[in-house]
Amino acid sequence: DTEVTQTPKHLVMGMTNKKSLKCEQHMGHRAMYWYKQKAKKPPELMFVYSYEKLSINESVPSRFSPECPNSSLLNLHLHALQPEDSALYLCASSQVGTSGSSYEQYFGPGTRLTVT
Amino acid sequence: GDSVTQMEGPVTLSEEAFLTINCTYTATGYPSLFWYVQYPGEGLQLLLKATKADDKGSNKGFEATYRKETTSFHLEKGSVQVSDSAVYFCALRKVYNQGGKLIFGQGTELSVKP
Numbered sequence: 001d002t003e004v005t006q007t008p009k010h011l012v013m014g015m016t017n018k019k020s021l022k023c024e025q026h027m028g029h030r031a032m033y034w035y036k037q038k039a040k041k042p043p044e045l046m047f048v049y050s051y052e053k054l055s056i057n058e059s060v061p062s063r064f065s066p067e068c069p070n071s072s073l074l075n076l077h078l079h080a081l082q083p084e085d086s087a088l089y090l091c092a093s094s095q096v097g098t099s100g101s102s103y104e105q106y107f108g109p110g111t112r113l114t115v116t
Numbered sequence: 117g118d119s120v121t122q123m124e125g126p127v128t129l130s131e132e133a134f135l136t137i138n139c140t141y142t143a144t145g146y147p148s149l150f151w152y153v154q155y156p157g158e159g160l161q162l163l164l165k166a167t168k169a170d171d172k173g174s175n176k177g178f179e180a181t182y183r184k185e186t187t188s189f190h191l192e193k194g195s196v197q198v199s200d201s202a203v204y205f206c207a208l209r210k211v212y213n214q215g216g217k218l219i220f221g222q223g224t225e226l227s228v229k230p
Contacts, residue, residue, distance in 0.1 A: 004159075041222070045218070056217065090160065104148075104165055105162075105218060106162065107152075
């Protein structure tokens with residue numbers, strides 16, 4: 001099973017709302033990722049969690065707040081977003097080797113976010 | 117810094133035509149290379165990978181060979197189908213101690229007509 005699931009599939013929120021995106025995997029992967037993808041563009045890395053600890057933050061604005069409650073779950077909390085934050089948000093997961101090197105990433109189907 | 121360059125699209129082919137999508141990279145060390153495919157309205161799916169020079173990745177009729185001398189990883193398929201219509205991303209993996217980082221090319225949109 002190489003499935004990464006994401007909920008919700010679509011989300012519309014106002015600029016004053018607080019919402020959360022959820023991601024789950026049951027492949028035993030210990031690295032999990034959030035990406036943002038605009039139309040016709042490649043995904044842009046936002047955050048990396050390794051062994052449930054935040055290891056990479058690509059200078060993402062604080063209105064995006066990640067959380068990794070356990071090795072299977074990854075959340076992205078959203079608050080006071082701007083219309084330009086509208087995008088497809090992708091979650092991914094991968095193994096982490098004993099030497100620290102990681103393996104191929106498996107992506108979820110994404111959450112299509114619209115900020116009004 | 118590390119980067120990936122893909123041929124620009126869109127690429128439009130007739131069914132059963134031969135497909136090549138060019139990908140070249142710039143990287144220090146020995147990156148692993150990947151092709152991902154994104155069908156309309158979906159996330160990315162790993163299509164194939166190669167982890168060292170001269171490795172050939174293959175899947176679903178698609179192939180790509182890791183060419184270190186030309187820093188290339190071109191995607192090929194002998195006979196495309198309408199169902200292959202999608203956006204294809206070439207990527208390399210940078211390795212960090214706490215997790216890998218994928219560096220993507222800009223993507224190439226493929227449209228296959230019956």
